[in-house]
Amino acid sequence: MPAAESPSVSRKETPARTGREDPLQPRSRSGRVVGAQRVGRGCSQGWGSRGRRVEEDCSSLPQGAYRTAGHRHAGLVWSAPLSVSAAGFEKPSAIQQRAIKQIIKGRDVIAQSQSGTGKTATFSISVLQCLDIQVRETQALILAPTRELAVQIQKGLLALGDYMNVQCHACIGGTNVGEDIRKLDYGQHVVAGTPGRVFDMIRRRSLRTRAIKMLVLDEADEMLNKGFKEQIYDVYRYLPPATQVVLISATLPHEILEMTNKFMTDPIRILVKRDELTLEGIKQFFVAVEREEWKFDTLCDLYDTLTITQAVIFCNTKRKVDWLTEKMREANFTVSSMHGDMPQKERESIMKEFRSGASRVLISTDVWARGLDVPQVSLIINYDLPNNRELYIHRIGRSGRYGRKGVAINFVKNDDIRILRDIEQYYSTQIDEMPMNVADLI
Numbered sequence: 277m278p279a280a281e282s283p284s285v286s287r288k289e290t291p292a293r294t295g296r297e298d299p300l301q302p303r304s305r306s307g308r309v310v311g312a313q314r315v316g317r318g319c320s321q322g323w324g325s326r327g328r329r330v331e332e333d334c335s336s337l338p339q340g341a342y343r344t345a346g347h348r349h350a351g352l353v354w355s356a357p358l359s360v361s362a363a364g365f366e367k368p369s370a371i372q373q374r375a376i377k378q379i380i381k382g383r384d385v386i387a388q389s390q391s392g393t394g395k396t397a398t399f400s401i402s403v404l405q406c407l408d409i410q411v412r413e414t415q416a417l418i419l420a421p422t423r424e425l426a427v428q429i430q431k432g433l434l435a436l437g438d439y440m441n442v443q444c445h446a447c448i449g450g451t452n453v454g455e456d457i458r459k460l461d462y463g464q465h466v467v468a469g470t471p472g473r474v475f476d477m478i479r480r481r482s483l484r485t486r487a488i489k490m491l492v493l494d495e496a497d498e499m500l501n502k503g504f505k506e507q508i509y510d511v512y513r514y515l516p517p518a519t520q521v522v523l524i525s526a527t528l529p530h531e532i533l534e535m536t537n538k539f540m541t542d543p544i545r546i547l548v549k550r551d552e553l554t555l556e557g558i559k560q561f562f563v564a565v566e567r568e569e570w571k572f573d574t575l576c577d578l579y580d581t582l583t584i585t586q587a588v589i590f591c592n593t594k595r596k597v598d599w600l601t602e603k604m605r606e607a608n609f610t611v612s613s614m615h616g617d618m619p620q621k622e623r624e625s626i627m628k629e630f631r632s633g634a635s636r637v638l639i640s641t642d643v644w645a646r647g648l649d650v651p652q653v654s655l656i657i658n659y660d661l662p663n664n665r666e667l668y669i670h671r672i673g674r675s676g677r678y679g680r681k682g683v684a685i686n687f688v689k690n691d692d693i694r695i696l697r698d699i700e701q702y703y704s705t706q707i708d709e710m711p712m713n714v715a716d717l718i
Contacts (some may be wrong), residue, residue, distance in 0.1 A: 413462030413487035450620025471507035496523035561710035
């Protein structure tokens with residue numbers, strides 16, 4: 277069995293484990309721990325020592341920025357022969373134009389953009405640029421908050437890197453450990469996975485970290501929330517000191533940005549203003565329901581509208597998902613459901629049916645709100661309003677992908693009105709009462 281990489285000597289152990297210093301102190305590219313003063317590497321929208329924005333225009337990517345092999349796509353030029361057309365990309369989005377250049381240059385990047393604008397392609401294209409295909413070792417590690425998102429990232433990378441013969445493995449919980457070990461022993465250029473299983477593979481010495489150049493945290497707000505934070509720290513301790521870190525998400529609350537200071541070096545922050553996070557193209561409505569039990573009748577009345585296209589219904593708890601699924605089926609409505617307690621094989625089967633269109637209505641918890649992309653989804657129903665306003669944009673961002681039309685309908689009880697108004701104010705948007713002709717808007 278190959279020797280496992282030890283945690284990098286320049287990264288100190290976490291206090292919880294050894295009583296010594298935090299391993300996630302800011303580091304220079306040599307791995308040297310630096311103090312509170314940020315080490316400037318000079319370029320757009322970095323952060324000063326006290327979180328000051330350092331402004332410099334990086335809003336556009338010039339023609340011919342990368343000419344190594346001259347592969348061009350709508351103004352972006354890169355060295356690898358990426359299959360962008362086959363993957364369905366017509367032109368780079370705003371976040372792609374701004375972020376890809378900086379990531380390829382090797383900068384630590386915090387990138388924020390609304391859902392459905394190509395964040396996944398942003399880091400996927402960048403990851404493929406950093407690979408040496410001749411070296412059959414893991415060179416990029418992508419962490420995601422859900423198994424489904426990790427699998428989606430893997431499939432996207434394989435599609436983009438079709439001409440490169442890239443090897444990419446989804447390392448996720450709920451799957452066969454022996455198969456993970458076999459795939460990793462074969463050699464994978466990129467590993468996309470959930471933090472728990474990825475760290476398990478590192479501890480088992482199956483995932484070797486010595487050649488890793490880039491760590492990507494997708495859906496960074498969720499990844500760094502309580503529950504994922506320590507797992508990410510565990511993984512981070514085993515990475516080489518000069519590893520580039522990229523965080524990409526639709527929302528980046530202030531407390532998340534504070535945490536990034538611990539493991540990013542002079543990051544460039546590419547962001548959209550909050551008032552741009554209104555998800556233009558998605559019409560948002562509410563239905564007033566006086567009592568909780570009236571929600572079910574309202575949903576039944578809307579069922580014919582749901583099946584015009586594909587729809588996702590969000591509930592706040594797994595128990596509510598199971599209850600609502602059972603009630604809908606008892607009333608002879610065809611629905612699928614998914615949440616985190618289901619076996620992985622069942623979740624994969626449900627996702628396959630939904631992507632193919634065989635299933636048209638999916639009831640889910642927020643496990644489905646994070647980055648999953650099914651272009652045919654045009655309608656989102658919040659059976660329960662989300663527990664926080666950041667989740668709202670993740671949920672309704674599942675519809676209206678890549679400029680298509682989308683509709684979001686919120687079931688609102690009397691005591692939910694305050695939450696709805698808070699969402700409106702936070703995103704500078706207006707959520708109107710649902711019209712009678714809502715089916716015509718989908």
